[in-house]
Amino acid sequence: xxxxxxxxxxxxxxxxVAAALADxxxxxxxxFEVFARxxxxxxxxxxxxxxxxxxxxxxxxxxxxxxxxxxxxQGLTDSRLLDWLAGFRFSGDVDGYAxxxxxxxxxxxLTVRASFAEGVLLETLVLSVLNHDSAIASAxxxxxxxxxxxxxxxxxxxxxxxxxxxxxxxAAHLVGFAATSNLEAxxxxxxxxxxxxxxxxxxxxxxxxxxxxxxVAALGVGTTLLVDTYDVDQxxxxxxxxxxxxxxxxxxxxxxxPTLATHARELLDxxxxxxxxxxxxxxxxxxxxxxxxxxxxxxxxxxxxxxxxSGAPTVGMVYKLVERDGVPVAKRSLGKPSVGGRKSAVRRHxxxxxxxxxxxxxxxxxxxxxxxxxVVELVRGGELCARATPREALAAARVHxxxxxxxxxxxxxxxSRGDCAIETLTA
Amino acid sequence: xxxxxxxxxxxxxxxxVAAALADxxxxxxxxFEVFARxxxxxxxxxxxxxxxxxxxxxxxxxxxxxxxxxxxxQGLTDSRLLDWLAGFRFSGDVDGYAxxxxxxxxxxxLTVRASFAEGVLLETLVLSVLNHDSAIASAxxxxxxxxxxxxxxxxxxxxxxxxxxxxxxxAAHLVGFAATSNLEAxxxxxxxxxxxxxxxxxxxxxxxxxxxxxxVAALGVGTTLLVDTYDVDQxxxxxxxxxxxxxxxxxxxxxxxPTLATHARELLDxxxxxxxxxxxxxxxxxxxxxxxxxxxxxxxxxxxxxxxxSGAPTVGMVYKLVERDGVPVAKRSLGKPSVGGRKSAVRRHxxxxxxxxxxxxxxxxxxxxxxxxxVVELVRGGELCARATPREALAAARVHxxxxxxxxxxxxxxxSRGDCAIETLTA
Numbered sequence: 111x112x113x114x115x116x117x118x119x120x121x122x123x124x125x126x127v128a129a130a131l132a133d134x135x136x137x138x139x140x141x142f143e144v145f146a147r148x149x150x151x152x153x154x155x156x157x158x159x160x161x162x163x164x165x166x167x168x169x170x171x172x173x174x175x176x177x178x179x180x181x182x183x184q185g186l187t188d189s190r191l192l193d194w195l196a197g198f199r200f201s202g203d204v205d206g207y208a209x210x211x212x213x214x215x216x217x218x219x220l221t222v223r224a225s226f227a228e229g230v231l232l233e234t235l236v237l238s239v240l241n242h243d244s245a246i247a248s249a250x251x252x253x254x255x256x257x258x259x260x261x262x263x264x265x266x267x268x269x270x271x272x273x274x275x276x277x278x279x280x281a282a283h284l285v286g287f288a289a290t291s292n293l294e295a296x297x298x299x300x301x302x303x304x305x306x307x308x309x310x311x312x313x314x315x316x317x318x319x320x321x322x323x324x325x326v327a328a329l330g331v332g333t334t335l336l337v338d339t340y341d342v343d344q345x346x347x348x349x350x351x352x353x354x355x356x357x358x359x360x361x362x363x364x365x366x367x368p369t370l371a372t373h374a375r376e377l378l379d380x381x382x383x384x385x386x387x388x389x390x391x392x393x394x395x396x397x398x399x400x401x402x403x404x405x406x407x408x409x410x411x412x413x414x415x416x417x418x419x420s421g422a423p424t425v426g427m428v429y430k431l432v433e434r435d436g437v438p439v440a441k442r443s444l445g446k447p448s449v450g451g452r453k454s455a456v457r458r459h460x461x462x463x464x465x466x467x468x469x470x471x472x473x474x475x476x477x478x479x480x481x482x483x484x485v486v487e488l489v490r491g492g493e494l495c496a497r498a499t500p501r502e503a504l505a506a507a508r509v510h511x512x513x514x515x516x517x518x519x520x521x522x523x524x525x526s527r528g529d530c531a532i533e534t535l536t537a
Numbered sequence: 538x539x540x541x542x543x544x545x546x547x548x549x550x551x552x553x554v555a556a557a558l559a560d561x562x563x564x565x566x567x568x569f570e571v572f573a574r575x576x577x578x579x580x581x582x583x584x585x586x587x588x589x590x591x592x593x594x595x596x597x598x599x600x601x602x603x604x605x606x607x608x609x610x611q612g613l614t615d616s617r618l619l620d621w622l623a624g625f626r627f628s629g630d631v632d633g634y635a636x637x638x639x640x641x642x643x644x645x646x647l648t649v650r651a652s653f654a655e656g657v658l659l660e661t662l663v664l665s666v667l668n669h670d671s672a673i674a675s676a677x678x679x680x681x682x683x684x685x686x687x688x689x690x691x692x693x694x695x696x697x698x699x700x701x702x703x704x705x706x707x708a709a710h711l712v713g714f715a716a717t718s719n720l721e722a723x724x725x726x727x728x729x730x731x732x733x734x735x736x737x738x739x740x741x742x743x744x745x746x747x748x749x750x751x752x753v754a755a756l757g758v759g760t761t762l763l764v765d766t767y768d769v770d771q772x773x774x775x776x777x778x779x780x781x782x783x784x785x786x787x788x789x790x791x792x793x794x795p796t797l798a799t800h801a802r803e804l805l806d807x808x809x810x811x812x813x814x815x816x817x818x819x820x821x822x823x824x825x826x827x828x829x830x831x832x833x834x835x836x837x838x839x840x841x842x843x844x845x846x847s848g849a850p851t852v853g854m855v856y857k858l859v860e861r862d863g864v865p866v867a868k869r870s871l872g873k874p875s876v877g878g879r880k881s882a883v884r885r886h887x888x889x890x891x892x893x894x895x896x897x898x899x900x901x902x903x904x905x906x907x908x909x910x911x912v913v914e915l916v917r918g919g920e921l922c923a924r925a926t927p928r929e930a931l932a933a934a935r936v937h938x939x940x941x942x943x944x945x946x947x948x949x950x951x952x953s954r955g956d957c958a959i960e961t962l963t964a
Binding site for chain 2 (some may be wrong): 112121122124142181230239267276296299303310311323327328341424514
């Protein structure tokens with residue numbers, strides 16, 4: 111889409127700015143905090159993702175003449191507002207958890223310090239990016255755990271909005287997915303891309319053997335042949351006849367996968383194709399992946415469940431004003447508690463280095479042995495603190511995520527519904 | 538995002554093109570069909586949305602030099618493929634249901650006739666757009682039904698990917714949502730935008746009265762005041778003190794809404810504010826909306842449930858090769874049936890004009906009295922059949938949707954899980 115990010119914003123952010131400009135409160139020093147009140151579905155941890163994407167677009171969050179004309183057309187004609195927007199450039203500070211970090215209820219994953227007007231203006235974009243990307247990363251991380259060391263491949267682009275697909279591929283790679291089908295994610299973020307063929311390619315040809323010959327000729331014997339268009343047994347035999355026992359992999363996309371994979375392995379072995387891998391797809395989620403643990407499967411292609419957050423397509427992060435002119439503030443709405451005041455946060459670990467608690471406090475936390483501070487500086491005076499390319503930022507987030515996940519207690523990775531893996535202390 | 542749509546594509550589409558170019562099958566005449574095998578969650582109908590967005594981007598689906606360089610970097614170096622992509626411009630035909638039409642399992646909502654290479658290349662983008670937008674529209678339509686004549690407002694941008702948010706606002710408006718919070722949806726599609734203030738605006742001020750005064754001064758007494766930051770009763774009293782009984786509306790965003798709305802109505806009436814409307818928000822979905830039917834509510838703001846498809850964030854549409862060189866083809870994978878051959882489709886109605894069946898056939902359907910043909914021409918020889926602006930296309934889809942929905946039997950609008958509202962006949 112050819113437009114900048116400024117109008118990817120809820121109208122009420124602008125009407126609030128207009129009213130605050132009029133009554134002189136727009137310049138009050140404010141602190142906004144992003145956090146989730148709970149984890150969805152009895153999940154045991156969440157994964158923060160999207161921070162890097164947010165920092166990519168923040169510098170271009172400006173209102174062009176065309177943007178302002180569009181606002182006027184929508185009835186936002188207050189000239190004080192429009193003048194202010196014309197000059198707007200975010201000049202505040204942003205702190206937050208490093209991208210890829212785990213989060214828990216109340217974790218202050220992003221904190222924006224700015225004038226009210228500047229801070230409130232970012233709410234919609236911040237939440238869109240973090241809620242989406244964190245939902246995908248949080249689901250994907252469970253799939254990676256369930257797959258143990260077997261590679262997971264993201265192939266859900268066809269099941270989500272075309273731009274969300276790129277972000278989903280990025281988020282999945284962040285938490286350990288090996289590759290994606292999405293070419294744009296390869297371009298923007300350097301995520302390795304993979305893919306060979308669909309059933310249509312077999313149906314295009316006069317018979318399966320012709321399709322396999324064409325694919326092997328074009329992509330080499332290391333390719334993955336999709337063998338379930340007609341009869342799986344015959345498909346496997348044909349695949350090995352055409353490609354020889356050096357065939358890279360077969361893909362199974364239907365049927366009862368544990369049984370089918372076991373059978374396919376036996377058949378491949380009997381044909382001498384002992385090195386040919388078995389890739390399975392077909393509506394996998396973390397539970398189906400776990401259910402294939404005992405099956406001779408070499409990789410998982412995950413689509414729908416990944417891009418829809420496996421039942422939790424958003425993580426419910428909110429962007430709340432917690433401090434105004436140095437005074438903690440919080441609403442008292444029923445059932446939606448907030449804690450006022452800016453926060454500091456550390457992850458507490460026991461002597462073996464295993465995480466034991468998330469400590470979130472209005473006061474600087476006195477660090478104990480094994481405490482790891484969670485909040486890092488991201489933006490100062492409107493300027494990004496680190497100049498990383500999108501690819502570099504993703505690579506760093508991958509490393510950070512792996513480290514943070516490695517310190518979690520084993521029970522964090524149970525797929526069943528349960529309590530958070532560690533407790534959040536407000537010490 | 539500054540890139541064109543061509544790389545919003547799964548890698549396997551391109552490897553299939555490469556292999557088909559190499560073995561001479563790339564130019565075979567093909568028919569690809571988009572359909573859903575089932576409706577999610579016992580829904581009784583689905584709503585097709587996204588066709589207009591697809592037609593917006595189709596003309597720009599070209600591979601630029603920069604795109605080709607990105608493909609090379611990803612290892613797609615086959616020069617025959619890259620040369621072909623450099624010259625690619627879709628030159629085939631597209632037929633489909635009019636946007637806004639209802640669909641059922643097997644409804645051929647989009648049909649692409651082209652060479653294999655041209656047709657397969659569109660798969661990912663077509664499915665991304667239709668699966669996302671139709672998921673939102675299908676959920677939103679149920680909310681509109683549940684709300685009866687009361688207006689629904691889309692305000693879910695903060696809970697979904699920032700670009701998906703724009704498409705979601707469009708899809709919601711298509712099926713009858715009155716307005717959106719999303720400013721970009723206002724710009725691109727002319728969707729009316731609304732919004733006034735969040736809790737942050739109240740917290741910014743020294744007290745609630747100051748916040749309300751500022752808002753009324755800036756936005757007029759017709760505005761909507763959010764009254765539940767502290768105590769709802771006091772909030773309502775303060776709102777009327779500040780704005781007078783001509784206040785446009787109050788918004789309730791927490792608590793037990795049926796009880797609270799009834800109480801708020803009584804209080805407003807007692808204060809003489811008999812014309813002040815009550816808008817409710819707070820995690821509404823179609824069931825919560827239905828549960829408020831007896832409450833004195835004047836409008837619903839819907840966020841999370843809308844943009845996540847209310848439990849069905851994708852509708853499972855697939856893009857299948859159904860004909861090759863005039864011969865029907867279909868895979869025989871277990872549990873994933875396809876019917877080969879290009880289809881025609883009509884909606885059958887009884888003498889009273891109520892829909893009774895979806896007739897989908899490989900032969901042209903002999904029209905009976907009350908049959909309405911469902912498939913219209915969208916693209917011929919790569920050229921759009923109708924030149925509509927994005928706003929015009931959306932407006933037309935709204936009209937079409939309302940007409941199609943009006944012909945459904947009443948049981949279609951039950952919220953409970955059940956069978957499809959009408960049967961699909963393959964006559």
